[in-house]
Amino acid sequence: MKLFILKADNSKEMNKISEDLSQNKFKITQQEKHYILMKKKRYGNYAAHMFFLFVGLFIFMPLLIANVVYLAYSLLWTSPNVLITTETKAESGESLEFNTIDEVLEKANAMF
Numbered sequence: 001m002k003l004f005i006l007k008a009d010n011s012k013e014m015n016k017i018s019e020d021l022s023q024n025k026f027k028i029t030q031q032e033k034h035y036i037l038m039k040k041k042r043y044g045n046y047a048a049h050m051f052f053l054f055v056g057l058f059i060f061m062p063l064l065i066a067n068v069v070y071l072a073y074s075l076l077w078t079s080p081n082v083l084i085t086t087e088t089k090a091e092s093g094e095s096l097e098f099n100t101i102d103e104v105l106e107k108a109n110a111m112f
Contacts, residue, residue, distance in 0.1 A: 004082045004107070007098040014084050017101065021082060024105055035085040040108050044074035080108045 008014040011033070018028060018036050030037040043049075049067060056063035082104055089095055 004080060004099045004104045005096055006082060006084045006101060006104065007088070007096075008084055008086050010086065014086065017084050020101065021084075021104070024108065026082060026108070029081075034087055035083060038082045038084070040080050040082075042074045042079045044070050044078075080104065 006017055008017055014036055018026075018038060021038050021040075022028075024040070026038040026040045028036060029039050048070060052063045052067035052070065056067060085096075087096065
């Protein structure tokens with residue numbers, strides 16, 4: 001999933017935004033003076049996992065491997081990442097495109 005970028009004016013606002021996101025199951029993965037990087041782990045759809053598990057155990061064993069692949073896909077590629085920063089420009093000099101916290105929460109809580 002793409003990186004969401006939230007703008008903060010100072011470190012107090014950065015901490016406030018990170019606390020709001022922490023209440024929605026985001027975890028801090030990296031923190032520096034001018035940014036906080038957070039991630040919410042997604043494990044996939046539980047109904048899909050149960051389907052793969054039962055069919056794999058009782059009918060077709062390779063579906064257990066498909067279940068593990070689906071879990072890895074969910075963890076690595078669909079887990080949303082959020083960067084909270086006080087910077088307004090990237091290292092290359094381009095202006096950053098900021099998202100709103102509502103956008104982030106909407107995408108993070110979406111089913112797929």
